[in-house]
Amino acid sequence: MSIVESSESIGELEAEESIVPQLKRVKAASASIRNLPDGESRALLLHLAELVVAHTDEILGANQKDLDQVSDTDPKKDRLKLTAARIQDLAKSLREVANLESPAGKVLTERTIEQGLQLKKIAVPLGVVGVIYESRPNVTLDVASLCLRSGNACVLKGGKEAFHSNRALVALIHEALVAFKVDPNAVMLLPTDRKYLLELLKAEKYVDIVIPRGSEALIQFVRQNSRIPAIETGAGVCHTYVEKTADLEKAARIVVNAKVSRPSVCNALDCIVVDREIAAGFLPKLKEGLEAYNVEVFADETAYPILKSADYQFLDHAQDRHFGEEFLDFKCAVKVVEDLDEALNHIQQFSSRHSEAIVSKDAAAISRFLNEVDAAAVYANASTRFTDGGVFGLGAEIGISTQKLHARGPFALEKLVTEKWVVNGDGQIR
Numbered sequence: 001m002s003i004v005e006s007s008e009s010i011g012e013l014e015a016e017e018s019i020v021p022q023l024k025r026v027k028a029a030s031a032s033i034r035n036l037p038d039g040e041s042r043a044l045l046l047h048l049a050e051l052v053v054a055h056t057d058e059i060l061g062a063n064q065k066d067l068d069q070v071s072d073t074d075p076k077k078d079r080l081k082l083t084a085a086r087i088q089d090l091a092k093s094l095r096e097v098a099n100l101e102s103p104a105g106k107v108l109t110e111r112t113i114e115q116g117l118q119l120k121k122i123a124v125p126l127g128v129v130g131v132i133y134e135s136r137p138n139v140t141l142d143v144a145s146l147c148l149r150s151g152n153a154c155v156l157k158g159g160k161e162a163f164h165s166n167r168a169l170v171a172l173i174h175e176a177l178v179a180f181k182v183d184p185n186a187v188m189l190l191p192t193d194r195k196y197l198l199e200l201l202k203a204e205k206y207v208d209i210v211i212p213r214g215s216e217a218l219i220q221f222v223r224q225n226s227r228i229p230a231i232e233t234g235a236g237v238c239h240t241y242v243e244k245t246a247d248l249e250k251a252a253r254i255v256v257n258a259k260v261s262r263p264s265v266c267n268a269l270d271c272i273v274v275d276r277e278i279a280a281g282f283l284p285k286l287k288e289g290l291e292a293y294n295v296e297v298f299a300d301e302t303a304y305p306i307l308k309s310a311d312y313q314f315l316d317h318a319q320d321r322h323f324g325e326e327f328l329d330f331k332c333a334v335k336v337v338e339d340l341d342e343a344l345n346h347i348q349q350f351s352s353r354h355s356e357a358i359v360s361k362d363a364a365a366i367s368r369f370l371n372e373v374d375a376a377a378v379y380a381n382a383s384t385r386f387t388d389g390g391v392f393g394l395g396a397e398i399g400i401s402t403q404k405l406h407a408r409g410p411f412a413l414e415k416l417v418t419e420k421w422v423v424n425g426d427g428q429i430r
Contacts, residue, residue, distance in 0.1 A: 019196050022188055023155065023206035026128055029183035030153035034125050038102060040180055045098035045145055048176040049091040052141070055172060056087050062168035063137065066161060070135075075264045075329040080135045080161055090141050097145040097395035103417045104151040118424040123417040125151035127208035130200060131398060132157040132222065134214040137165035142389075142396040144173050144187050150416035153186040155207060157200060159214075160192040201226040211411070213399040216326065216352075233399025233411055236266030236354035237326045238384045241343045241369065243360035244275040248282050250381065251359040256289030258357070258383040264328050266400060267355050267387040271323060271333040273343050279303060279336045284310035295330045298322040302336035324350035340365050344372055351375060353402045355384040376402055376409040 036044070052059070063082040070077045109121040129152050133139045140156060147154040158166040166189055174184040190196055201210065204227045212222040216235045223230060240258055242251045258269035274282055283306045290297065291313055298318040299307050307315050322333040323346075337343045347356055357379035358369040366380045377387045377400075387410065389397025394412035401407045407415040 019190055019199055023203050025185040026153050026155055026188045027206045029185035030128055032183040033148055033153055033186040034151045036182060041149055042098045044176055044180045045094050049094035051172045051176060052091045056084055059087060059168050062164040065164040076135055079264045090138055093390055093396045094145050097149050100395050100413055102149055103414050115428050117428055120422045121419055124420045126416055126418055128153045130155040130207040130210040132212045134159040135161035137162045140166050140169045143398050146396055146398060146413050146416060150413055152416055155188050157190045163192050198225060204228050211398055231401055231407055232403050233401050235326055235352050237270050237324055237352040238355045239271045239273050239347050240269050240357045241273040242282055243358055243365050244277045245361040246359040248285055252285040254359055254383050258385055259295060259332050260293040261385055263330050267384050269332060269384060270327050271335060273335050273337055273346055276336050276338055280306050283307055287312050293330050297332060297334060299334040300336055303334040347373055354400055355387040357384050
């Protein structure tokens with residue numbers, strides 16, 4: 001049976017009135033993954049990696065059905081697209097997660113208190129993790145692998161754009177779970193219909209934490225409507241500040257890479273901030289690299305005439321709305337500032353606290369920037385495109401957390417646990 005045929009039952013709930021019965025099954029199944037021995041957890045993910053590679057053609061066929069529904073001019077199509085090489089990367093990520101040490105079960109604190117009670121604080125799985133995401137099928141495997149390796153069940157609410165891709169991938173996950181005698185309901189793909197989103201957010205009896213990964217609109221909706229504790233990930237308004245002492249050739253390479261290497265992801269550059277003293281010398285150096293990708297530049301009143309004189313082809317005047325906008329496209333804004341103080345103020349005002357960079361030779365300026373900029377990741381003389389769980393050696397990520405409680409930055413395996421106090425006594429009373 002092909003994975004397309006075996007996955008026909010996944011998503012059958014589109015016409016159902018409620019997802020509560022499915023959420024109850026996930027809650028019940030969470031014990032089967034929580035109690036899975038460490039060696040079997042590793043082996044399960046390694047087996048899943050082999051299944052993914054073996055079914056490459058069928059995954060690509062399902063993905064093509066999704067791609068056929070998206071315009072070639074939509075920059076987010078790249079986020080949806082799977083290729084044979086990307087599937088190999090997904091399998092590699094599964095193997096990397098399998099080989100990471102699970103955070104669950106670690107003894108964090110151990111002591112005996114005055115009354116003779118023996119105390120242990122241990123790391124335990126969160127339970128049921130709900131993840132809401134849009135057109136990125138790789139998230140399906142990333143989330144499932146991280147949750148399974150840390151002993152958590154998961155509820156996946158993917159976007160309609162990736163319906164066929166997600167269904168094919170979850171069918172393979174279920175095949176792997178069954179092979180290791182784990183209840184396949186430990187990974188549940190919910191219907192794509194948006195009417196189920198609000199019901200999920202109110203299901204605090206069955207879901208322990210919810211993580212929105214996607215647009216600012218999605219994150220705001222979850223923040224305003226969820227009864228379940230939420231960890232926000234996804235939205236990235238990223239700046240690169242080119243300070244007056246910067247190596248301009250190096251700065252140009254960093255800026256172009258941060259903008260064009262993959263503009264539809266959250267760690268891509270949205271705004272170039274440049275010192276006035278070097279603006280005339282620096283901005284023309286971006287012409288070749290940005291024009292090669294038809295990058296539309298929204299330049300402020302100082303940058304516009306500089307780029308106009310350089311005959312930059314895709315130029316427009318910046319409006320207030322362009323600062324603080326996550327473009328997710330071949331577009332960016334340019335802001336010219338007087339000095340480091342103004343750059344820091346601009347970033348503080350418009351940053352989403354995801355990833356921010358400075359290009360400079362001035363050690364004092366770099367130190368101030370790294371210390372004062374409030375973001376999950378800050379860079380000196382490097383592209384913001386490196387903010388990624390896999391790149392940081394975390395195997396994979398559920399997303400980039402831009403908040404400060406529980407997790408910040410790449411939200412990966414180590415953060416998918418909470419704490420439990422275990423107390424052993426011998427008849428003590430208080």
